[in-house]
Amino acid sequence: MSRGFAALAALLLAPWLFRALALLESARGPALGDLRGFLADVAVSLAILAPVCLLSRWIRWLGILLVGVLAAAYYANYETITALGAIASPLDLKFMADPTFVQGSAFALAHTAVLVVAVVASLGLAWIGLGRARASDVLLAFAGAGVFFGALSFWPADPTLVPWRQVNAIQYNVEWLAFREVETQRGDFANPAIAMRELVPEIGADLEAPPRFAFDGRGQNVLLVVLEGVSGGYLPTAARRHQRAPFYPLAKLDHTFSENIGYSTFLNHQRRTNRGLFALLCGEYPRLLVGMPKMSTTSGTPWRRCLPEILREHGYHTVYLQSASLSFMQKDRFMPAIGFTETLGQDWFEEPHLRTFWGVDDRTLFEQALEKLKELESEHRPWFVTMLNVGTHHPFTVPESFETPYDDQFRRAFNYMDRYFRRFLRQLENRGLRRDTLVLVTSDESRGDLMTTEDGMASILTENWGFLVALLPERQRLVVDEVFAQSDVPLSILDYLGLAEYGTDFFGRSVFRHYGRGRPIFYGNVNHRMIGGLKADGSIVQCQFEGKKGCGRYQPTDGRIFSDTLPRINNDEAFAETVREMARRSLPPQDTGPLIVPLVADPVFEVRHDHFQMVQGITQISVETDEWYEVDLEFEVRGEGAVNIYHKLTLSPVRPLIEVxxxxxxxxxxxxxxxxxxxxxxxxxxxxTHARMAEGLPAQLVFRKRRFELVRGGERPPQGPNLLVAEIDPPPEEPARLSTLVTPLQKYRSFLHKRERRGMTREDLRGAAPNE
Structure with missing residues (x-):
């Protein structure tokens, strides 16, 4: 019996320890629903104990190893909860194959010592408890799991508590995968924008409203500043409009908000940077469901004209500038594809105050961006610049020398951004750039309240609470409570510039006009597997498990949709079905032609580091049964030093299918x-493809060929991977210097088909990014 308790303790130690740690760090006090979460951990641990005991009877070390892996997985879930306020997903695994994410975030652990102790203790208890596992132990574990799951079935979840406090992470993901249908990566429509507007015409371009004030921005410059992860709840003025205290007050940004035109009820359509940027630049809803984002498909052949292309056609010099690596999330291809003349990432910055694997610090971004704007001013033609920082993204890029009253990295990073962004705005003013420039400040996504709100649904909705500040040459000052959203931004810019006639294909309304009527707006949250919609009457419908498990309707008090409580009212099944259908229609378009993507935007890549740099990275690309890949790469090394190259194609996290x-x-x-x-x-x-300096000397990769093609018709090549050419010219003296690995696809077939029968897709094996 003592061995059995030790085995159960081995599986229960990690989930209980990390649940307790997350609860201690949560701003909300304990609730009865938390006890349900601890009991769920017991039920799941008993259910896992049975097969672990069975496995240990034959291969003891493998059962013990599995216990250690589960302990590490529970810690990863804890990190996801503290960073995102959500339960970790199996889709998160794919970013473990991305060096930018791994070196930038995955190695930045909050409690390394606690993780080590938990894993070692779990392994020790497993060694004791699984030493002589018997058949009776298996039966007892199954019986115990049945008792606990039976008890939990009579204890409904508390809707005022977020899910992670009431369920076990493994249980939650199994339930989600059971509800989830086999993923469709592309929709049933050639043009999703038209399909969505046909479903709900009110989401289309709407300029039928009077201006809030007189404006004539023809020929003005436009600066769009996107601040990573900032919520409207971080601005005291916006928070007060919803009768709540700010989560993490940003005093200087709030001053900018209140001294210009601030929008207190601004909806972000999704989590993740690639989805937010798509809405902000292309005036269309991003993909509202989990899966391949529209930015990935748009990187090849865009199916719509986005804002940068329209402005470039009207004489604007268009520039995209971010402090992170451009290859992450394929921005090096997406931004040129939608009309940016220049696309600049972290390698553009010289002598930063701090450089990490994620990118350069925010002070460097704002200071060197000023020099770029000064250069653009000298061209004597209008410009459109979009900027994105990375310092407020986990693990938070802040120089150690920065003095702030806050100890934790989260607050230090946001305080650092707040200080130097305010300085950036003052310097814009001092240099006279404000006189003829429309400046818009917003966020790509919202980190939300991070567990500070009592009401669970209200807390989750704060992760869609963005903000917008418009700094106009006319110096207008106003706080607007009317609801606007990210997809409104492109039409608003064209409206201000007198180019609205070119934005009729965009979604939304102009933030510079006053509308006396409501409208439906739709959104999603991939972290919580939720989709939702705001009705024209102000009520909200939110659907769990992307609409597969059920939807609830909520009525905000006095229209304050981001207040700290969301009273539930009678369901509206008709609108709930509209939410589900809108999410389905938000998928990337159906396409029968080939998807051709240049693997790198610039034919010359600078290799300047002794750690692996990502030369190119395509992720979340789906392949149907009638499609196939064709890849053609050819590049020469020039410069002083040699270069190590690592190239791989993976279809699952198990191992590369092709590796060079x-x-x-x-x-x-x-x-x-x-x-x-x-x-x-x-x-x-x-x-x-990754590259690094082999001998400490810089070099260049000069690409002659860089083609990736997803082919959808024609003569199909032989099944499986076919490495047609792999050679070095001139050949090296040591032939072994070129190493290739081609794994037969047949080894994947039983593995993938087995997951298919369980309702999982290939993406479930690779995962989805935690936060970008």
Whole structure:
């Protein structure tokens, strides 16, 4: 019996320890629903104990190892809860294959010592408890799990508590996958924007309203500043409009908000940077469901004209500038594809105050961006610049020398951004740039209240609470409570510039006009697997598990949709079905033509570090059964030093399907050409190339070929991976310097088909990014 308790303790130690740690760090006090969460951990641990005991009877070390892996997984869930306020997803796994994420965030652990102690203790208890597992232990574990799950079935979840406090993470994900249908990566419509407008015409371009004030912005510059993760709840003035205290007050940004035109009820359509930027720049809802984002498909052949392209056609010099790596989330391809003349990332910055694997600090971004704006001013033509910081993204890029009253990195990072962004605005003023520039400040996504709100649904909704500040040359000052959203921004900019006639394909309204009527707005939250919609009457419908588990309707008090309580009212099944259908229609378009993507935006890549830099990275690309890949790469090393190259294609996190490693000397060229024709549908594959200095000397990769093509018709190549060319020219003296690995696709088939029968997609194997 003592061995059985030790085995159960081995599985229960990590979930209880990290649940308690998350509760201690939560701003909300304990509730009865928390006890339900601890009991759920017991039920799941008993359910896992049975197969672990069975496994240990044959291979003891493997059962013990599984216990250690589960302990580490529970810690990863804790980190996700503290960073995102949500339960970790199996879709999060794919970013573990991304060096930018791994080195930037995954290694930045909050409690390394606690993790080590938990894993070692769990392994020790497992060693004791699984030493002589018997058949009776298996039966007792199954019986105990049945008793606890039976008891939990009579204890309904508390809707005022967020899910992670009431359920076990493994239980939650199994339930979600059971409800989830096999993922469709592309929708049933050639143009999702038209399909969504046909469903709800009110979401289309609407300028039928009087201006809030007289404006004539023809020929003005436009600066769009996107601040990573900032919520409207961080601005005291906006928070007061919803009768609540600010979560993490940003005093200087709030001063900008109240001294210009601030929008207190601004809806972000999704979590994740790539979805927020798509809405802000293309005036269309992003993908509202989990899966391949529209930015990935737009990187190849855009199906719509976005704001940068329209402005470029009207004489604007368009620039996208961010402090992080451009290859992450394929911005190096997406931004040029939608009309940016220049696309600049972290390698553009010189002598930063701090550089991490994620990018440069916010002070560096704002200071060097000023010099870029000064350069653009000298061209004597209008410009459109979009800026995105990274310092307020986990793990928070802040120089150690920065003095602030806050100890935790989160508050230090937001305080650092707040200080230097205010200085940036003052310098814009001092240099005279404000006289002829429309400045819009917003966020890509909202980190929300991070567990400070009592009401669970109200807390989750804060993760869609963005903000918008408009700094106009006319110096207008106003706080607007009317509801606007990210997809309104492109139409608003065109309206201000006198180019509204070119924005008729965009969604939304102009923030510079006053509308006396409500309208429906739709949104999602991939972290919580939720979709929702705001009705024209001000009520809200939110659906769990992306509409598969059920929807609830809520009536905000006095129209304050981000207040700290959301009273539930009678359901509206008709609008709930509209929410589900809108989410389905938000998928990337159906397309029968090939998807052709240049693997790198710039044919010359600078290799300047002794750690691996991502040269290119395509993620979340799906392959249907009638499609296949064709990849053609050819690049030469130039400069002073040799370069280590690592190229891989993966269809699952198990191992690369194709892997190439080599060292190239200056003057040598690597040629790679291959096809991959899988026999079953793959919903999320990844293709990446990494490079680093081999001998401490900088070099360049000069690309002659850089083609990735997803082919959808024609003569199909042989099934599986086919490495057609893999050679170095001139050949190295040591042939072993070029290492290639081609895994037969047949090894994946039983693995993938098994997951298919369980209702999981290929993306479930690779995962989805935690927060970008």
């Amino acid at each position: 490693r080599t060292k190239l000397e200056p003057g040598q060229t690597l040629k790679l050409r291959y096809t991959v024709a899988p026999d079953i549908r793959v919903s999320a594959s990844s293709l990446r």
